């Protein structure tokens with residue numbers, strides 16, 4: 001079967017490990033030339049190397065998504081190397097799990113900077129190149145912003161995170177409508193994973209033990225998985241498959257929507 005993303009260029013932020021890495025690898029496997037970007041150079045290089053070893057095209061890029069200049073330099077590098085950018089996945093994120101009382105203003109702002117300011121900065125920096133690139137593909141480009149099921153329902157111990165991810169949801173919808181009405185040929189959607197097996201979900205279990213909600217990690221995990229009708233945690237590939245759909249022309253008529261990948265948790 002033909003690869004759906006042949007000839008497309010993608011940038012995936014925070015793709016040095018876990019969900020972002022799975023997205024970068026899946027887009028690469030489907031034919032996209034992928035910029036694997038992360039704060040950690042070794043992570044970005046490893047994943048870009050794995051994509052190339054599998055026969056794909058990938059480049060590591062290192063920058064901090066909270067830094068406006070980091071974004072403009074990164075997009076300039078994409079333009080220099082590939083001339084185009086068709087797919088932007090704002091995936092980099094930060095989770096700090098704490099009770100409301102224990103969360104201080106610096107942590108609140110840090111979460112907002114990484115989870116909410118960064119997608120804003122990413123779209124700002126990429127917009128002009130993506131608009132130009134959109135002219136050469138049948139249905140234009142795609143922006144995918146990583147939110148969370150916690151951007152739809154409230155979650156204890158995650159007030160700052162939940163607020164930032166709800167912001168990502170409405171930011172995505174607002175610019176989706178704006179760009180569509182302006183005829184930019186750029187679709188914008190958000191993705192809302194539930195509990196996915198990653199380092200950040202491990203942190204959630206640790207906090208539940210620390211705060212006395214669960215007696216140990218296994219108990220914490222079982223307690224959270226019990227809320228998921230499909231009866232398991234999600235795999236990073238579950239999220240990557242959803243992002244592939246939104247990045248490809250299969251979703252050509254989909255903009256301003258939220259793709260929930262949560263094993264049925266929020267349907268209850």
Ligand SMILES: NC(=O)c1ccc[n+]([C@@H]2O[C@H](COP(=O)([O-])OP(=O)(O)OC[C@H]3O[C@@H](n4cnc5c(N)ncnc54)[C@H](O)[C@@H]3O)[C@@H](O)[C@H]2O)c1
Nearest residue numbers: 014016018019039064065091092093148193195196198200
């Ligand atoms: N893991 C889950 O259960 C889950 C659930 C819902 C949503 N999400 C969201 O999915 C995304 C990825 O989650 P994950 O669990 O794979 O995260 P992770 O912490 O495992 O990986 C995030 C990556 O982003 C990079 N990063 C962090 N801050 C950065 C910065 N300022 N600049 C550049 N890179 C930075 C990190 O180096 C890391 O490689 C996040 O937006 C997260 O909020 C995760």
